[in-house]
């Protein structure tokens with residue numbers, strides 16, 4: 001008080017008011033910080049942004065790795081700020097499960113990309129808009145049997161088409177990226193629009209490259225585009241993202257128009273027909289719904305991208321690990337020969353009898369970590385958690401990559417070792433520690449489909465072919481990207497098994 005009186009007497013009332021304000025603001029920051037999970041202070045307002053830019057640009061440290069380093073220092077639940085926004089990072093499976101099951105953390109941060117609608121579609125909407133679209137999406141996927149045993153033949157027929165295509169390459173060296181993307185894309189486009197593409201369709205190949213580029217440009221956990229003022233900075237990557245997303249939306253509008261013009265309400269054939277029918281029904285009943293025209297293009301784009309990119313990327317990691325670990329490839333093939341034999345192709349009913357193959361797929365998902373930072377969540381209100389408070393309007397990111405590489409969870413985490421998922425009775429263990437599909441209320445609704453696809457495609461490829469690395473230079477398992485973590489480009493040699 002003496003100090004304040006001195007300032008008041010000597011500097012006048014306006015200075016003392018300003019000083020009081022500064023002190024109050026500082027106390028507010030300190031008070032709030034006391035209840036935040038621990039973390040680095042960073043620069044005023046910029047927070048940790050300069051740190052991430054520096055370690056990324058000059059140290060080659062990828063975003064999920066930088067966050068894992070901070071977690072090692074500050075804890076598996078830690079906080080930092082970026083452009084004045086609080087960000088909480090979870091590197092502990094239990095914390096991800098607990099927090100993502102809380103209603104207050106169901107939201108997404110608002111993502112601003114020029115010319116693209118904000119907060120629409122099942123994957124980016126919040127509140128009632130999200131709930132209604134998610135319930136509808138899951139209901140329709142289930143209606144078409146997606147992810148259920150009855151759906152097996154839809155995937156298996158695409159897997160056989162892939163085998164036929166790859167048989168043409170017997171003995172050759174090639175990059176498997178396009179074949180895998182097209183195969184997986186045909187499964188989701190069949191569900192969404194009843195369409196499929198041929199392997200030699202050059203235009204569609206370019207389209208798939210564009211889809212992969214969009215995922216790459218989405219940045220850290222998708223949250224980069226939610227930072228304040230980011231839309232005022234003309235970053236080339238944001239301009240490009242807006243351009244190619246714009247053309248993806250144009251195409252989607254054309255597909256929607258075609259389906260709308262031909263809609264036969266007595267004969268609904270696919271997800272898009274079902275959606276259009278629901279919109280018309282709601283309109284007739286006069287009951288407004290979030291399953292409406294405004295949300296349709298985004299929902300389709302999100303289902304298409306989510307349904308193509310992550311599954312195809314997991315398959316690329318699978319082949320990369322198999323050419324890097326020939327002993328594992330041989331063991332998977334020996335198990336398939338023993339259980340399935342060479343006279344027929346593997347089916348889902350073989351799965352319980354293929355523990356080593358299943359363990360190999362889990363190890364591929366662990367070390368592949370295709371969604372290294374998941375998709376960001378956002379707190380609608382204050383969330384008390386352990387001894388902390390996650391303040392309202394914080395972005396919450398799961399560091400799946402850190403969980404999958406945590407030495408407290410996995411012995412020698414950098415080593416590819418399927419055996420870590422098997423107990424002494426050859427039963428699968430620790431599969432609940434694979435967090436690729438996230439957890440809680442927004443857990444990936446396509447996970448059952450994705451797991452079926454990965455099992456069927458992987459076993460079909462291993463059953464029919466031998467994959468070998470090309471040349472003598474070592475393979476890179478580093479990968480790149482923090483929204484979708486993809487392997488660096490690689491080629492392999494394919495040959496029919498004897």
Ligand code: HEM
Nearest residue numbers: 122123306307310311371374375436437438442444446450
């Ligand atoms: C290996 C394949 C896949 C992986 C690793 C994966 C992973 C994820 C992750 C991490 C999320 C975010 C969950 C969260 O917010 O906490 C997500 C959401 C989503 N995924 Fe997947 N996914 C895969 C395949 C699929 C497939 C095949 C579909 C299509 C049916 C799909 C559709 C979606 C949708 C619509 C969302 C948004 C859900 C929401 O916001 O409520 N995903 N996925």
